[in-house]
Amino acid sequence: MIVDLLTGHCRLNKHMRNLRIVEDDLCRYCLEEEESAVHILCHCEGLARLRFRIFGEAYPQPTSLTEGSLARLKGFICESCLVSVLVKGLKGSTIDPYGSQWNGRLKAPPPIESNLI
Numbered sequence: 001m002i003v004d005l006l007t008g009h010c011r012l013n014k015h016m017r018n019l020r021i022v023e024d025d026l027c028r029y030c031l032e033e034e035e036s037a038v039h040i041l042c043h044c045e046g047l048a049r050l051r052f053r054i055f056g057e058a059y060p061q062p063t064s065l066t067e068g069s070l071a072r073l074k075g076f077i078c079e080s081c082l083v084s085v086l087v088k089g090l091k092g093s094t095i096d097p098y099g100s101q102w103n104g105r106l107k108a109p110p111p112i113e114s115n116l117i
Contacts, residue, residue, distance in 0.1 A: 001086045002073055006066065008037035011085045029080075040082070041065055050080055 004010035013035035017025040027035035029046030040047065041062065048058040054076045055068065065073060077083055 001077065001083070002070065004086050005037055005041070005073075005077065005082065010037075012036060012040065014039075028085075038062055040080075041076075047080055050076065054079070 001010075005012075008015055013022055013025040013028065015036075016022040025034045027033055027039055027044055027046070029035075029040070030044050032045065033039050033043065041051075042060055042065070051060065052058040054072050055065070057064070077086065
């Protein structure tokens with residue numbers, strides 16, 4: 001999830017528009033600029049207070065985020081509701097399989113019952 005956000009290869013509107021899945025690439029938080037990873041993490045007015053609370057800067061440089069704490073980045077993803085954007089659910093919907101208490105570990109899939117094989 002963190003790698004997806006840092007690379008921009010996720011369900012952010014800029015990437016979705018590049019894939020021709022959506023027509024509009026405006027940011028869902030501020031509706032002012034294209035929704036890219038750098039915009040969300042560093043420039044979005046709608047997320048400035050949250051970034052300030054979590055990172056200590058309202059408008060951090062991208063390098064400060066990649067060199068900083070993964071726990072803070074994870075907290076930003078959860079508190080900004082980006083989990084629902086970054087995790088694609090079944091049938092094209094978005095889900096939050098980790099909830100707001102995401103601990104960074106994926107759950108193992110349920111075992112396959114032998115009568116189904």
